[in-house]
Every structure is written in C-alpha cells, then in structure tokens.
Amino acid sequence: MERFFLELDPPEQVMRSWPHVVVVGGGFAGLKICHILARQPVRVTLIDKRNFNLFQPLLYQVASGLVSEADIASPLRQMVGDAPNIQILLGEVVDIDPEARQVVFNGQHYGYDQLILATGSGSTYFGREEWRALAPPMKILEHADEIRRRLLMALEEAEQTTDPKQRAFLQTVVVVGAGPAGCELAGSLIELMHRAVQRNFKQLRQSDCRVVLVDLVDRVLPTMAAPLSAAAAGHLEGAGVELQLGFKVESIAPGRVCLLGSAGAQQLEAATICWTAGVRASRLGKLLSERTGCAVDRGGRLEVSPDFSIPGYPDIRAVGDLCSYSHTIDAKTLPGTAGPAVQAGGWVARDILARLTGQTIAPFRWQDLGTMAVIGPWYAVADLWGVHLTGLAGWVVWALAHLAFIPDTENRIALFSKWMWQIATRQRTALLITGRPDQHLGVDVGLFRAERPELSRSPGRRLLDEQHLLVGG
Numbered sequence: 001m002e003r004f005f006l007e008l009d010p011p012e013q014v015m016r017s018w019p020h021v022v023v024v025g026g027g028f029a030g031l032k033i034c035h036i037l038a039r040q041p042v043r044v045t046l047i048d049k050r051n052f053n054l055f056q057p058l059l060y061q062v063a064s065g066l067v068s069e070a071d072i073a074s075p076l077r078q079m080v081g082d083a084p085n086i087q088i089l090l091g092e093v094v095d096i097d098p099e100a101r102q103v104v105f106n107g108q109h110y111g112y113d114q115l116i117l118a119t120g121s122g123s124t125y126f127g128r129e130e131w132r133a134l135a136p137p138m139k140i141l142e143h144a145d146e147i148r149r150r151l152l153m154a155l156e157e158a159e160q161t162t163d164p165k166q167r168a169f170l171q172t173v174v175v176v177g178a179g180p181a182g183c184e185l186a187g188s189l190i191e192l193m194h195r196a197v198q199r200n201f202k203q204l205r206q207s208d209c210r211v212v213l214v215d216l217v218d219r220v221l222p223t224m225a226a227p228l229s230a231a232a233a234g235h236l237e238g239a240g241v242e243l244q245l246g247f248k249v250e251s252i253a254p255g256r257v258c259l260l261g262s263a264g265a266q267q268l269e270a271a272t273i274c275w276t277a278g279v280r281a282s283r284l285g286k287l288l289s290e291r292t293g294c295a296v297d298r299g300g301r302l303e304v305s306p307d308f309s310i311p312g313y314p315d316i317r318a319v320g321d322l323c324s325y326s327h328t329i330d331a332k333t334l335p336g337t338a339g340p341a342v343q344a345g346g347w348v349a350r351d352i353l354a355r356l357t358g359q360t361i362a363p364f365r366w367q368d369l370g371t372m373a374v375i376g377p378w379y380a381v382a383d384l385w386g387v388h389l390t391g392l393a394g395w396v397v398w399a400l401a402h403l404a405f406i407p408d409t410e411n412r413i414a415l416f417s418k419w420m421w422q423i424a425t426r427q428r429t430a431l432l433i434t435g436r437p438d439q440h441l442g443v444d445v446g447l448f449r450a451e452r453p454e455l456s457r458s459p460g461r462r463l464l465d466e467q468h469l470l471v472g473g
C-alpha cells in the first residue's frame, strides 16, 4: 500500500524513508503541528473533513454580522499546502485500527508511523438531541450563518407584522449558556438589534428588542474571577441583555424555552433561540477509547499520558479539545481553549522531531496566557495572571490577542479594518440573509412563497416552520 501522495505524485526518493506522520484535524492544534513539521525530515499527511482552518473564537462575529465567513477561516492548502513534505487530504476519519496502524477515511485504509489526533470538540445537548434543530449551536461556520439568518429573517418579518405581540416575539432572542461564547453572542446580538432597528427598520421599536441570556450557574463567565463576572454582567445588563441565571432549561419547543429555577418555572417566547451550553469531544475520542481501552472523561475526552500519547500506544497522540491532560504542575486538567491546543500541538511536533535524532525535549509545561471575553463594542473583561482588566483596556488586550492568534495575515488585516470601520460608523459589514436558495423563488411575491399553504398562518408561525425544516447541525 502506498502510504503517501496516493501514488498520483510519488514522493521524492529521499522522502520514502522518512517516517509518516498522519495528523487528523487542521484546527488550532493540527495547524501548529504542520507549521512545525513543515520542511522537516518527516512525511506529513493532514486529513480534515473541511478544507479550511476555522478561528472559532470569532464565530459570534459572523453570527451577528460583524464580519464574513472568509474573514475567520482560511483554506488549509493555502496555509500549509506549499510545504513539500505536507500532503493535505479532504475527508472524515471514521475509524482507526491501532494494531494495523491505519486510519480509515473516504473508504480507504491509510497507514501511519505516528498518528496525531486533533479533531477538537462539538456541541452537546445533554441527551436532548431534538433541541438541536430548534436552538442551533455555535461551533462551525454554518451554525453562525444560521443564527444570523434566523435573526435577520425574524426582524424582516417583524417589520411586516401588525400584531404587536407577534412583533415582540419576532424581536426576541434567547441565548442558552453564559460562558464566554454565550456572553459574546448575547452582547453582540443586542447591539446589532438596537442599531439595526434604530437606523434601518421603520416599523420596529428598540424597546421591543429582547436578548435573554440563560444559564444554570448563577453568574455569567463562571470560570473567570467573580469581580470580572460581575463587571461583565453589569455591562450586559446595561446594554439591554436580560440575565436569567440559576435556571435549568427544562424543554425547548418551536419558539419556546421553558426554564426551571429555585424561584419556580418560567417560559420564554422567542423566534430565535441559540445554544452555547454544552461541549463534547469529537466522536473519535469514544471510538479510540473502544479500540485501545483508553479512558475518557465525562466530556468524552481521551485521558492521555504526559507526552499526550494513548496509554499503551506510544505512536498515537491526542491533543487539543480531544484530550484530557492533567499532568500539569497543579494537576488541574488543561482547559478546552485555543492556547493549550496550540501549545500541545507544538510540543508534540517538537517531540516527534527530537525523537528522530534520539533526543528528548523538556516535559510539556503549559503557559497560561490568561482568559478574556468581549462583551460589547470597546468592552471586554480579561484576567492576565491575576491582573483584571475591564472596559476599553480589556478590549484592547482582547483585540491584540485575537489579531496575534489568528493564523492568516490576510484575515488579520481584514478583521482589523472591519473592526475599525464598525467602530467609526457603527455599521456591520455582513448582514446578508443567505443559506436558503429557495427564498429566491419567492422574490416576486415578496418575502414568502405564494404557493406555500402556510401563507394563511401568522408570520411568526411561518418562520418557525421554516426553521424546523432546517437541521441545526
């Protein structure tokens, strides 16, 4: 079996004897691995089910029309494809045979000498998968597009709705999960609605715009220090976000979220519902656990050894969101964020190169670069090694950190200019309603397709029906 370049373009003679490293996943960790292994004496195959690297921390900016999809994603071939020793293959790895040292994707078995799994994580609804279509998560670009589409469609329908109750329903958003992603999304959506309604919609009132942020925990940003949580909560409330904290989501139905808290039950009616509450490791974690016996934690993450290998399988490593790594100085598990993913990816790549020459490198030590969350225009909270920053100072640190972290220079320039444009004009650059080609057919009859029987029903009902047709992903 040819183990590199699939025989279409056989490797140069010199490469044939080089060890073959297969990297699955071109996210934060996978990309870093490729950058370090580029032009080194190893043959690398990077397999990803998408052809791009996605900068997930800015997904909320796509969802709220601040920037476009291409501003936060870059084609993998452009990023690392020009290195002569790196082969990029598009496909989803569906199985692993550790004994034969093969991965399975696109119906093929593909051999490796070293395997690095960096397939990240997805969203979980804690066993209530039926909520997914009703309350899309925010994990991939299509989710962000879908959230933006639902909100903008709801505002368009509200503009043509005479019933005030129905209008209020269409202008309401519920965001479940008050971690960084939920806070960032809620803060950005209320700003979008207020601005859009004030400037561009003639029939809507700003006071009818509602964004409700819900969480079981009794404070926002629960992993950050209490004063930063309090500052973020104060800013969100000042911007108009309603906080419903200490509430468990009991059920989600089309246009309705039922909550239960110590103060009793309550029901929220909203045309747009988003879910940022649960994260679960990629399904390759469970699969590899079945194949190797490696333990997984409650979040489905593989409990790896100090060198990120799977116990008993030194040639398989798992990094980033897929692994649970607790060999830290304080024995605390690494957080599922971009920093540890990049650092772990870099360390594993360097370790592989060192071992080629019989050398060893210093054990992995995680450098905590701090945590931060942006809550609104010019306002972020940041915890930098115990130094707390809020407001503009936090925002500047947040913006610089994100610009430094984004791996593509073109995107860095585009993001910087769009942020400056937005600050100067308060205008968003990406408010297109896309993702429903069938809408095009209805252009000459207005917003709704004339042939659809539900035309006789209320606009809010129609919107929900349409949402139902879509799978949240």
Ligand SMILES: Cc1cc2nc3c(=O)[nH]c(=O)nc-3n(C[C@H](O)[C@H](O)[C@H](O)COP(=O)(O)OP(=O)(O)OC[C@H]3O[C@@H](n4cnc5c(N)ncnc54)[C@H](O)[C@@H]3O)c2cc1C
Pocket: 024, 025, 026, 027, 028, 029, 030, 047, 048, 049, 050, 052, 053, 054, 055, 056, 057, 058, 059, 060, 091, 092, 093, 094, 118, 119, 120, 121, 138, 139, 180, 181, 282, 284, 319, 320, 321, 322, 336, 337, 338, 339, 341, 372
């Ligand atoms: C909305 C949101 C906001 C966030 N904000 C922040 C933040 O502000 N700061 C921060 O530090 N972190 C943030 N994070 C977390 C951060 O994005 C993750 O920790 C990081 O992406 C993990 O990196 P990774 O390399 O493990 O996986 P990822 O970056 O998720 O990459 C995984 C890759 O694997 C591919 N893949 C998955 N399964 C397969 C398969 N079976 N076969 C082939 N390819 C596969 C995927 O297509 C993807 O390209 C945020 C996450 C989200 C969702």
